[in-house]
Amino acid sequence: MERVTLWGWIDFAGKDAAAIVRGAEQFIVPTYDEPGCIHYVWTGDPLKPERMWVFEEWESVGALADHLSGPLYTAMSGYLADSGMTGAEVDKYRVVAKQPVYDGSGLPKAEFT
Incomplete structure (x- = not known):
């Protein structure tokens, strides 16, 4: 079975995105209990406060x-819109292979074996 990942960004022009993430805790925390959820991570960008x-x-x-x-999902979407979302790009990916970045000796490897 192929896993699916989503990643991307959401902007809130002139607003503190980290504060918006903290306000979304009520939606983020229970999502981890949904069947099939492995990770559900939302965070503010430390160098772009609006992202x-x-x-x-x-x-x-x-x-x-x-x-x-x-x-x-419906509640989170409404919350983000109400918080002043000004742009977003979030994409989904099918994961067909997964391996650690570091091999047994601690060296990073880009290729899949």
Whole structure:
């Protein structure tokens, strides 16, 4: 089964994105309990205060589909819009291979084996 990741950014011109993330705790924390959720990470960019970064990992396309049609996604979308979202680019990726970056000797490797 292929895992799915989502990652990207959301901007809030003139606003503190980290504060907006903290305000979203009520939506973020319970999402971890949704079936198939592996990671659901939202964070403010330390160098661009108006930008937040999104990283999600789901066990399957079906798990992501259930999340996207569920009440937590709907509530989070409304919260972000109400918070003054001015731009976004979040993409999804099918994960077909996954390996550690560092090999057994501690050296980083770009290639897959």
